[in-house]
Amino acid sequence: MNGMTAAAESSSKERSSGLEGRVAFVTGGTRGIGAAIGMRLASDGASVAAGYSRDRETAERWAEETAKCDVPVSLHQGNVGSAEDCRRTVQEVLDEHGRLDILINNAGITIDRTMLKMDDEDWYRVLAVNLSGAFFLSKAVLPHYLERGSGRIINISSIVGEMGNIGQANYAASKSGLFGLTKTIARESASQLERSGRRDPDGPGVTVNTVTPGFIATEMLEGIPDKVMDRITSQIPLGRLGRPEEVARVVHFLASDESSYITGQIWAVNGGMDM
Ligand SMILES: NC(=O)c1ccc[n+]([C@@H]2O[C@H](COP(=O)([O-])OP(=O)(O)OC[C@H]3O[C@@H](n4cnc5c(N)ncnc54)[C@H](OP(=O)(O)O)[C@@H]3O)[C@@H](O)[C@H]2O)c1
Known part of the structure; x- marks a missing residue:
């Protein structure tokens, strides 16, 4: 089979139509967009590990609801802005579920102020959570993906990363940063699989993509005044x-x-807002 290694051959055999047997780690996976992602993956048979930072009560409610899909579900507390927490939570998921197939870098925050009022801490905090978190977590899962020859990384960016937005220099920069990170990991992982002989043209492969939501009804938008929301x-x-x-x-x-032939791409879900 095209000089494939045993690892690549086994990942090819593992290919299935649903997500049964797959393990997904969704950061910020207990409410808003992340909760919906976890539920959707669980309803297709994936085991789902959800990350959260502070809100344990909401996390437990999400876990109870998602477990009704009859799949293993777990919760992992940590700050994605901390490299150590990222490494620890990925290891927790591997220990608990025995594997990790799908990483969704979804956790994100906003601290909105116009440039002249934005202080150093506002900048660093948003960059740490929204961008560095995706780097730390992707780095932690990649060795596992490359050894096996399969895996998915999906980064949740934003239309704001494409268009900019008043009061969101930190957020827009963090979300644009995910585009470069996505394309670079997509290129590096493809090239490393080729070099190691684990690239399997018939298997799921390793792919890295970004989704850019427009404005989505979650708690993240709750602070926006009605007048601005109407606009x-x-x-x-x-x-x-x-x-x-x-x-x-x-x-x-x-x-x-x-979706094994889609990598390094940006997928918009925004009601046509950027046309
Ligand atoms: N809503 C939108 O209109 C919109 C549009 C475009 C893109 N997005 C992006 O989509 C993603 C999800 O947004 P959302 O609207 O669903 O947000 P949300 O409702 O505010 O939920 C955010 C989630 O991220 C977690 N989180 C926050 N800070 C964290 C940290 N430091 N470490 C680990 N987890 C952390 C939260 O955990 P706790 O519950 O413990 O706080 C929560 O589960 C974000 O990346 C956001 O930028 C949202």
Whole structure:
């Protein structure tokens, strides 16, 4: 089989139509968009590990609900802005589930102020959580993916990373940063698989992609004044905010084994806002 190694051969055999047997780690996976992603993956048979930072109560409610899909579910507390927490939580997922197939870098925060009012700490905190977190977590899962010859990384960026937004220099920069990170990991992982002989043209392979949601109805938008929300909605051709489940649908598509020829790409889910 094209000089494939035993590892690549076994990953090819593992290919399946649903996500049964796959393990997904969704950061910020207990509410908002992340909760919908975890639920969607679980309903297709994946075991789901959800990360959260502070809100244990909401996390436990999510776990109870998702376990109704009859798949293993686990919770992992940590700050994705901390490299140590990222390494620890990835190891926890591997210890608990025995493998890790799908990493969704979804945890994110906003600290909005116009440039002149934004202080150093506002900048560093948002960059640490939204961008460095994706770097630390991706770095922690990659050796596992490359050894096996398969895996998915899906970064949740934002339309704001594409268009910019008043009061969001830190957030926009962190979300644009994910584009370069995505494309670089996509290129490096493809080239490393080739060099190690683990590239299997018929297997799920290692792919890295980004999804850019537009404005989605979650707690993240709750602080935005009604007047501003009305202005935002008037700029959306489809005339409404998106639903977390509508983002989860695209993430699920990218996570599947069949999406093996899609890598280094940016997928928008924004009601046509950037046309
Ligand atoms: N909502 C939108 O309109 C929109 C649009 C474009 C992109 N996005 C992106 O989509 C992602 C999810 O957004 P959302 O609206 O679902 O947000 P959300 O409702 O505010 O939920 C954020 C999640 O991230 C977790 N989190 C926050 N800081 C963390 C940290 N330092 N370490 C680990 N986990 C942390 C939270 O955990 P706790 O519950 O413990 O706090 C929570 O589970 C974010 O990356 C966001 O930037 C959102």
